[in-house]
Amino acid sequence: MISKITVKGAVQGVGYRPFILKKATEYGLQGFVRNIGAAVDILVKGDEETILKFTEMIKGEYPSGAFILNVEKCELSNEEYTKYLSSLNIQGDFEKFEIITSGEIDLPSELPVFLPDIGICPDCMSEMLDPKDRRYHYPLISCAGCGPRISILNMLPYDRDTTTMIDFEMCPECAAEYTLGRRRHAQTISCHDCGPQYILIDFTQKSYSQCNTKDITKIIRNDSTDNSLTIERAISLLRDNKIIGLKGSSGYQLVCKPNNNAASNLRHTKGREKKPFAVMFSNIKAIEEYCYVNDMEKELLESSARPIVLLNVKKAFDYEVCKDSRYIGAFLPSVGIHRLLCDAVGPLIVTSANKSDEPIIIDDDVFLTEFKGKGVDAVLVHKRKINMPQDDSVMFVAELKDGKYLSLFNRRARGYVPLPIFVKESKDNNNSVKVLAFGGDLKSTFSFGYKDKIIPSQYLGDLKDFGVNDNLKKLLASYEDIFKFKPESIVCDMHPLYESGRLAKEYSNKYNLPIFEVQHHHAHILSVMAEKSLKSCIGVSFDGTGYGTDGNIWGGEFLYCNGSEFERCGHMSYIKLCGGDNASRNAKLVKECYYNAAKNSKEVPGLVKAALDNNINVFNASSVGRLFDCVCALLGIKEENSFEGECAIALEKEAWNYLESHKEDASNGSYYKLSFEITKGDEGKYIPDQTALFTDICYALYEKNIPADELSYSFHMALSDVIVRVCEYIKENKKESKVCLSGGVFGNRLLLTNTYQKLLESGFEVFVNELVPAGDAGISVGQAYYLMLKED
Incomplete structure (x- = not known):
């Protein structure tokens, strides 16, 4: 029996093809697996029962960080099989299972499914905490199943030289690991010897406090420092109730201890008077000391997305941390540096580095201009560029009477973007038109819609803020370039004074595209209908x-x-x-x-x-x-x-x-x-x-x-x-x-x-x-x- 299986989902950049190779070999199947841009094609030869079991396995098993959205299987006759191999310029037959060259990616014909940034996996966490491992205390450790993805992408397909990791040449040991095991084709593979390294710019020291932004930026780009000494100094500052900046995987963050003194200073620094701060913990056990955690909340906290989850308070922090909220916004480390800091200091406030309502910062110069000498005592920074800013996602769990849970978003960003929403296509609908939707003004997002997918952008903020407005334009251009997406129709809110409407009309006029207006509350309901493919x-x-x-x-x-x-x-x-x-x-x-x-x-x-x-x-x-x-x-x-x-x-x-x-x-x-x-x-x-x-x-x-x-x-x-x-x-x-x-x-x-x-x-x-x-x-x-x- 010969079957062709197409797996749709986020399957690039997570070691999915090596995973399929291993599993198909275990099942005794012949054939191949290849990337085709928006999906993975698998061809298998074997007996009917084995192929059926293999297909069912694919639906439920996959590498950490992958998102499987749809699995389609069809049987091929011998004639169809021969034609299919011929179309791929493959001569002969397959005696074993192999990974073959990826298919040509035709991005304009399909909205590809690409991965969000993936939180550090248990294996990498274990290695980072193991004194015998060569990546012991390497704060940017990653593998094929975890690490930054969309935030460092320059263009598709996802390879090392199409990301900002191109600036870091692999050492011999990493190069060897790149061809086998858990780090096979891990585009973010790096270590103490060859990867991006953290350095500390301590503004309390004269050498840095008297430097201008341009000089410090040169230091950042040219310096090479021992990670352990750098992190030890950062830990010392945090213990002294100082505020430090931290360049994460998808944006700068501000970090301090969750007490009245530090939190009050942080509120002044950010201009954030009353809104609660989120708190990061080393592990679930540490969270359970302060919060009640049900099974679904635990699942969300430990998921590869690492969202902030709003949990009921068991033991409160100082008032300035969460103010009057009945919830603690708790989350776990998404990168190694977070875990190293939390292990040494305890729970930490970790919040986006921005002034209230402004976009999160990704640029070294901008961070220094905004925060050097303005309430921030030091910054931990690395040289890897961030292309796409993303705040932390925020979620909560609603519990129903029958024991059913609903996991819901307050903010959808890092860990989930740019995963699409799948909608059922219909011959009566307009799915073949490439749609760009500009959203609303408050909590702005935009979306691409085409065929069976809608890709919403990450949370951007309020468009009344100039920085958010400008960020939308930049991010839209970046999305269009990555996904090779050329809109054919524009949609916006019908409010005559919305900034989003103004931007939509500018775009429509510039490219001579038809524009449609949708009433605000109708769009709210349509968003649920889209998720459920309702008519x-x-x-x-x-x-x-x-x-x-x-x-x-x-x-x-x-x-x-x-x-x-x-x-x-x-x-x-x-x-x-x-x-x-x-x-x-x-x-x-x-x-x-x-x-x-x-x-x-x-x-x-x-x-x-x-x-x-x-x-x-x-x-x-x-x-x-x-x-x-x-x-x-x-x-x-x-x-x-x-x-x-x-x-x-x-x-x-x-x-x-x-x-x-x-x-x-x-x-x-x-x-x-x-x-x-x-x-x-x-x-x-x-x-x-x-x-x-x-x-x-x-x-x-x-x-x-x-x-x-x-x-x-x-x-x-x-x-x-x-x-x-x-x-x-x-x-x-x-x-x-x-x-x-x-x-x-x-x-x-x-x-x-x-x-x-x-x-x-x-x-x-x-x-x-x-x-x-x-x-x-x-x-x-x-x-x-x-x-x-x-x-x-």
Whole structure:
């Protein structure tokens, strides 16, 4: 029997072909394996049962760092086999299994699947910690199954001379290892003798403190230093509560001990007033001293992506580290240097080296300009160039009642980018068009869409920042060059003042390409539909803001989506807000606007009432994000968002506090009940009344003296209940039982898990974002899918 097996996924740069060679030989099969750019082709000869077992093995076994997305097998007749060999210019037959020359990569015809940066594997970690190993304490150790990938890539195909490792010639021992074993074809192979080495620029020493940036950059590029002495000095500085810079695999980081003194200085250095810091630990055991860790959280922490995972606190760090958060953002070392520092010092704050809201730094000169003499005491740096900046990915696990877990993204970047989302092709759809989607402005990303794949970029930041704006242009050009991707259509948000829209229109005009606009909340739902290859659903899209088709600000939307079209079947009632962009920061102001809507003018300051009455800088909003802000301020919890979602996070924390201290009351429903009134609006839309709910909360708070934590919990339950009720109405009208939940509000675990569970219990199929964030970073995926769904 002869079979041709095509394996799609991230299979370049992880020793996949040597792995297949070994396995096929063990199974006693003849044939070959070769790279074909976007996949791997395997041809095997043998008996039917053995080939079947081999194929099943491929689906479940693969080298560390590989991502297998699809395995296709077809049988070849003798005639087809002969023609296939002839097409590859292969004469004769195969008596054993071999690795043959890679096929010519035709990138324009296919979006290739390429690997993200891969966290240090257990084998390399073991070698680095073994005093007998020649790579003992080599901080940039890697093999065919781990190390940087996309961040050092110059062009495809992935070979040493197409990465920034071209600057480092292999020593004889590494060259020998490159031809066999675990480091066969390991493009990042290096060691103390031949690889990039860390050096320490200590700004506390006169020799460096008086140097200018240009002189220090020359030192970095020309110096060769003993790693062990360099790292020992860095460890000493960290123990003394100093802040050091660290050039990692995909960007500069700032590192310090997790205590009030160091963390407070770091906040001043970064301009990061209240947002929690993530903490890196040596191993899972160290994490479990401070955090509760379930099985899925452990799996994520130890995965090759090494994301930050938001874990429930068991033992808190000093206040300045995590501030008021109920979670610790914990993660494990992704490169050897992290482990060496954590082993010596203990848990460490490791955060991106940037000023708040600006892009992570990858350039030596830029880091020195931004941080030398400005709160950073030293920097650990190596000479390997970084081509593509990437922040750490951030994830959390939502636990459902039936023991099911959902692993979800807050931020998708290092460790996952540029892995694609696979969508099912259809003859009725527009998948053959190469789509470039520009996303939104906040938490910006862009996406490529073509055939069966959508490739979203890493998280970039807020496009209002000049550096982020400029970074998007550079990164887009880099992606286009790497993937040899020439867009044929452009998609963007319909907001007339979005920077992403302006950039999209500039691009469209420059290359004379058609441009399409997609409503913000429709794109949120489409992002879930893309992940699940859905063609229709009920969409519940809750967030802070998005420009609506009626010119108002949407954010509490119930949609019926069918193909590339949508119908707005319901929405939260409109509230007139004032203050423009300030409303998203000033929860107290939002509360006063709700008081005005409830006709309680004594609680509305004169200037606010005058603005609302005279329509000065006002807008109508159905935003659930602003409703969270209002309730948070009303209950006296917090009145300002110093970072996005701060008030909503604080309100959720109060609700969790009630649930955890009143489990019996919560489970039997004996807490104070709040409920939305639903009215039928224009054109039959279902309208949950925000004003009536606000009035009920005021009554409960001031007349019934219900505690803030209980009302916080009740508010969350009321929101879950109204989602189910409106979805039931839409289901009855549209005969649709699939529900997609998306938008930044569903980053709230309590709301998400309760809504998910109640929808399931009401007979719905429920889908959420699991491959991209539910917030605005997922918008570009939805936009790309819009055009892929759109009929020609």
